[in-house]
Structures are given as structure tokens and as C-alpha cells.
Amino acid sequence: MRYHYNKGYTLLFAVLVATLVLSIGLYILSVSRKQFILSEAARDSMNAFYAADSGLSCALSLRDDIWTSVQNSLALSGSLPHFIVPQNTDLNAGAVVDTCNGVSPAIVPTTLLPAPYTDAAATNAATTTFFLPVIIDPIARLGANGYGGACVWVKIGYNYDGASPPNLVSTIVEVRGYNIGYKGDDNVPINGGPDKLTGTCANQGPRKVERALQYISN
Amino acid sequence: MTNITPTKRGFTIVETLVAVTILMIAVVGPLTIVNQALRAAKDANNQMIASNLAQETMELVKNQKDQNTTAGVTWLNGISSPATPCTQTDPKSNLASLACDMQFGTSPDSYQYITCGGSGLNNCQLFKTTTGNTSTSYTHAGPPYVQTPFTRYYYLNPVTGDPTMLYQVLVRVVVSWSSGSGYTNQVQLQDFMTSAPQ
Numbered sequence: 001m002r003y004h005y006n007k008g009y010t011l012l013f014a015v016l017v018a019t020l021v022l023s024i025g026l027y028i029l030s031v032s033r034k035q036f037i038l039s040e041a042a043r044d045s046m047n048a049f050y051a052a053d054s055g056l057s058c059a060l061s062l063r064d065d066i067w068t069s070v071q072n073s074l075a076l077s078g079s080l081p082h083f084i085v086p087q088n089t090d091l092n093a094g095a096v097v098d099t100c101n102g103v104s105p106a107i108v109p110t111t112l113l114p115a116p117y118t119d120a121a122a123t124n125a126a127t128t129t130f131f132l133p134v135i136i137d138p139i140a141r142l143g144a145n146g147y148g149g150a151c152v153w154v155k156i157g158y159n160y161d162g163a164s165p166p167n168l169v170s171t172i173v174e175v176r177g178y179n180i181g182y183k184g185d186d187n188v189p190i191n192g193g194p195d196k197l198t199g200t201c202a203n204q205g206p207r208k209v210e211r212a213l214q215y216i217s218n
Numbered sequence: 219m220t221n222i223t224p225t226k227r228g229f230t231i232v233e234t235l236v237a238v239t240i241l242m243i244a245v246v247g248p249l250t251i252v253n254q255a256l257r258a259a260k261d262a263n264n265q266m267i268a269s270n271l272a273q274e275t276m277e278l279v280k281n282q283k284d285q286n287t288t289a290g291v292t293w294l295n296g297i298s299s300p301a302t303p304c305t306q307t308d309p310k311s312n313l314a315s316l317a318c319d320m321q322f323g324t325s326p327d328s329y330q331y332i333t334c335g336g337s338g339l340n341n342c343q344l345f346k347t348t349t350g351n352t353s354t355s356y357t358h359a360g361p362p363y364v365q366t367p368f369t370r371y372y373y374l375n376p377v378t379g380d381p382t383m384l385y386q387v388l389v390r391v392v393v394s395w396s397s398g399s400g401y402t403n404q405v406q407l408q409d410f411m412t413s414a415p416q
Binding site for chain 2: 017022028031036057058099135
């Protein structure tokens, strides 16, 4: 039996080398995969940011018209409006109603809710919220690709005083952009016609990223 | 002569085969893994560059729009020509060369709006301008600048309610590059833009 002490050494050596080299390979793969995931996260984050930026653009283009509706409604009935009257106050009057990317917060009844005012000079506040798809593809809009396209949640808040008609003290716009997650209304026709405001950013996915922006104007 | 001890025997055929197999796995396996890892690292690198290239164009478009708003000129001035609007979604298949891009000029703060696509202006291919070993910026001007695997363009997508882009539009920047295996990757960035001042 003492003559067999060397047997199996080659096998042991091969296994040891294999383990070592495989470990190094797996380590490099793991590092590279993490790099790839990070670069995807950077891309997703950028998409979410531009979704938020899109929401801000929309809010800033609508805020004056929405405020005019609030002001008129308060002056007439003393209550907040249940829908927003398109004002067509832009320079290209008549060409455009108050829509953003096919979504019409001005046409579909948008409830303005009383809110706690966040400005010392104000005595009242009202907010409205809506969702906006930031996508071109109709299929992505309906979420057929799994998680839905980029989406943004928009909240516009007005702080105003107690005069009649009320004076606007400050406007706060808060937007939350998502790289994926738009969940459209299945009843909405894919092509043509303004979308309804029934879509949300509710679809969940493993790589969903949120980027938020706040805009305050006094 | 007959007194041969077991220690002088060679490896058994089974032992050798097992060792060779394990060594083969030990060599081929890690090589494949490292190859995939290098590809993933390169993809990650290209994806980061592509994302930043897309952001560059998007910010230049937004900057141009803001400058137009401040100057009181047409809001898409220098972004899209009214006669030939930048609405071509696939410039490679269209010979009309209507795709557009923003690129930096020779002086640090200058940038310009160009059209590319079809066979025009290197088919939206990007080249690196270099000074010595330092890369300075990306441009569509061809040689002597160094060719990169990236192509970049943007297009404007009219939205429902404003087909003539008088007031609002969806801007999409497309950066694509081909990886080694001929597979084309793409980074797309979109932003909804209105003429309202920000």
C-alpha cells in the first residue's frame, strides 16, 4: 500500500487549476455584468429624467389656462371647477387646444381639489394631477411590450388669496417621471383621437426608475 | 527484472482522460466566460457613451428652443426647417436626408444643426475629433476624423392635436451602434417639448 501514495495527484492538480481559473473567469464576468447593469441603470435614469422634464413642459404650458379656469369658477360660483375650460391663449390660437402629447386634461373633466396652502401669503390652495405618456409607439402606450412606455405623473398646485377674483400667489409643479410603466386605457383606440386621462404609471417592472422635479414660481 | 515497483507505472488511461477533460473545461470554460465578460464590458462602455451622446443632442435641442423663446423667434428655429421638417424616423432607408442632428463646431461654445441620412453627411455616422490623444467632441464631418461605431440623429414626432408642430412636439434622439457580432444596439431618448417658456 505504501507504493500508492502518489496516485491521483494529477487529478487533484487539474481540479485545483480548473477551480482557480474558473473562479477568476467568473469574477471577471460578475464585474462586467455589474458594469452592464450600471450602464443600463444610467440609461433608465436618463429616460425617467426626460419623462419628468416632459411633464414639467406640459404643466408649464397648461398652468395659465388651468388657473384662468380656477379663477373664473371661484369668481362665479365660489367653488373649484370640475373641468378646465380650454383657453387657447397661445400665440397660435385656434390651432391647438390644451393638450399634451395627445392627452387632454383640458377636455376630460379634471377635478381640482382643495389643498393645504404652502405659501404664507396665501389663504387657499387647489391642486390637479394627471398622467402623461411620453411615448410614440401606440403599442408601448398600451403596455403590450410588458411594462408600458415612459410615463409621468404631474401635479400642479396653486396658492391663492381670498380676494374675488382670487390672486395667484404662487404655483408649485411637481412631476415624477418613470422610464417604464405607462398603463393605458384599453378602450382607447390605438390610432387617432385624444387619449383619455385614465392611464396611469402603475405598471411595475424590475428596472422601473423614478426621477422627480419640482418647480416653484412666485 | 521482474521486480518492477508500482511507482514506475504511468497514468492509467482513465486517469489521463479525466485529467484532460477537466483541463479542457478549465481552459475552454474560463475563456468563454472571459470572452462574454469582455463583450459585456464593451457593451456597457458603448451604452454609457451612447446615453451621453443622446443626452448631448437632447440638451442642445432644448437649449436652442429656450434661446428661440428668449429671442422671440419661431420656437423650432434651428431645430427643424419648415420646408423639410425633421420628421424622418429612419434616415438610413430614406434618401431625402431629412434626419437631423446637433453637433459642436470648432469653437467650444458653438453648435450647429445639420441634416443627415440617406447617403448625406456620412449617413449620420459620428466621428471623433481628436487633439493628440485627447478626444474633444463628436461630429458628423468625416475623415480625417476618427470613425466611431455610433450613428446619431433626432426626429420630431407630431402629437395628436398639433400635427404641424406649432406648439408642441415629441423629440426623439436615436443613437445606434453595432456590436462585434453584427447585432445593432440602440439607445433612444424622448422628451415632450412645448413652446411655453420654462
